[in-house]
Amino acid sequence: MTATNRQIQLASLPTGKLGPEHFQLAEAPMPVPGDGDVLLKVLMISLDAANRAWMQGATYRAALAAGQVMAGGSISEVVTSNAPGFVPGDLVFADTGWQQYTALPAKLLTKQQRRGPLSHLLSVYGIAGLTAYFGLLQVGRPKAGETVVVSAAAGSVGSLVGQIAKIQGCRVVGIAGGAAKCAWLQTELGFDAVVDYKAGNLNGQLKAAAPGGIDVYFDNVGGDILEACLFRMNLGGRVACCGAVSQYDGAPPAHGPRGVPGLIVTKRLTLQGFVLFDFAAQFDAALGALQGWVESGRLKVPEDIIDGLENTPAALIGLLAGENVGKRMVRV
Incomplete structure (x- = not known):
């Protein structure tokens, strides 16, 4: 494990089109999990048009502010756990932001069942x-x-x-x-x-x-x-x-x-x-149906994977310009 934590921060809020100047690459101390927390290693970051909408003000989540780690969901791996129900090696979905590591309360994590390639947990099963x-x-x-x-x-x-x-x-x-x-x-x-x-x-x-x-x-x-x-x-x-x-x-x-x-x-x-999340109580049934269609070949899963945390801003800007085919994500 590295001694520092690389992050993509929101340098300023855009008033027009989103550009590279609105982000900055920074290093922060490694997070230390407290009681009830879980230390996570971020594996793959989800990119969505909603990332841009969050910069405009409060939606179903709080508005973003300049200087904070850019918000975003990811598939992450448990490194250490100070909470029951999570052990090292578990995969979770969480709002980790654009960074290599984070420590979050266990109640904010959603444990993931392995279903085919890891990327599918952000696309068809995400x-x-x-x-x-x-x-x-x-x-x-x-x-x-x-x-x-x-x-x-x-x-x-x-x-x-x-x-x-x-x-x-x-x-x-x-x-x-x-x-x-x-x-x-x-x-x-x-x-x-x-x-x-x-x-x-x-x-x-x-x-x-x-x-x-x-x-x-x-x-x-x-x-x-x-x-x-x-x-x-x-x-x-x-x-x-x-x-x-x-x-x-x-x-x-x-x-x-x-x-x-x-x-x-x-x-x-x-x-x-x-x-x-209006339908959270029905997620398991939906995932079962989606997995059945994928495994039978009736549902194809187009994905667009970009490597490197440092490329996340350009990947989002490209998504907003319509570059991607299928689900775009960044492999950290």
């Missing part, structure tokens, strides 16, 4: 997989034969949402940026149709891809794409509001979705936001 599972099946409530549209479809959550919708017998349309990502969604993941939002004529593309309208829209981006999808919704359609990545980084949009109140009323639409 927040991404569980968000896709509950957001689609319990919020979107798709039925076989319906049309499901998902934005940010080549990302960590969207790539799983589309595949789970196919498993449920739905017709699936993915919205992604760039011809390469769109082709990958169809050839590798089996999406029925795709929309390249970077190619222009979003409304025309969406009408061609979903000529019978949209029954379920899984929204990861908000903004103009949400507006376009709302106008294609069928009577009684459901919108699972998972994220708004188009509004996290840089200047806020000039307008929100227009004509929404009338659409919601006349089409009897349901727009529901959700937070993953």
Whole structure:
């Protein structure tokens, strides 16, 4: 074990686009676990668009402040334990922040069962997989034969949402940026149709891809794409509001979705936001289903792994720019 603890700190809060200047690499003393604490070695850090949203103010967690270790979840290994129920070598998920080591109260740790590659604990068996599972099946409530549209479809959550919708017998349309990502969604993941939002004529593309309208829209981006999808919704359609990545980084949009109140009323639409931990009591059942689909080959697990703690800021900035395909994470 090293004598010091390398950290990525938030040097300043961005007012515009996130850049490397907003982070700093620092060294701190090795943390010492107190009574009831567990010393953790961080193995793999999860990168999510939500990392950027936390810089804007309080959400479902406290707002971030300049000078603190950048927040983020990870898969970590127990080094020493001063708490019952945890022993060296255990794997846990925790909000460790971007650093090599941390000491946390045992009550803040979630022990992890080994299920295939370690990286899967951050992707399909982690927040991404569980968000896709509950957001689609319990919020979107798709039925076989319906049309499901998902934005940010080549990302960590969207790539799983589309595949789970196919498993449920739905017709699936993915919205992604760039011809390469769109082709990958169809050839590798089996999406029925795709929309390249970077190619222009979003409304025309969406009408061609979903000529019978949209029954379920899984929204990861908000903004103009949400507006376009709302106008294609069928009577009684459901919108699972998972994220708004188009509004996290840089200047806020000039307008929100227009004509929404009338659409919601006349089409009897349901727009529901959700937070993953609303479904915590059902995690075990969901993980069992996800593992079954993975092991049977029905659910592919795209991952984008970057090595080195020092590369974490650039990896997040790249994620916000849409560089990744599948779940992006950093191997510390």
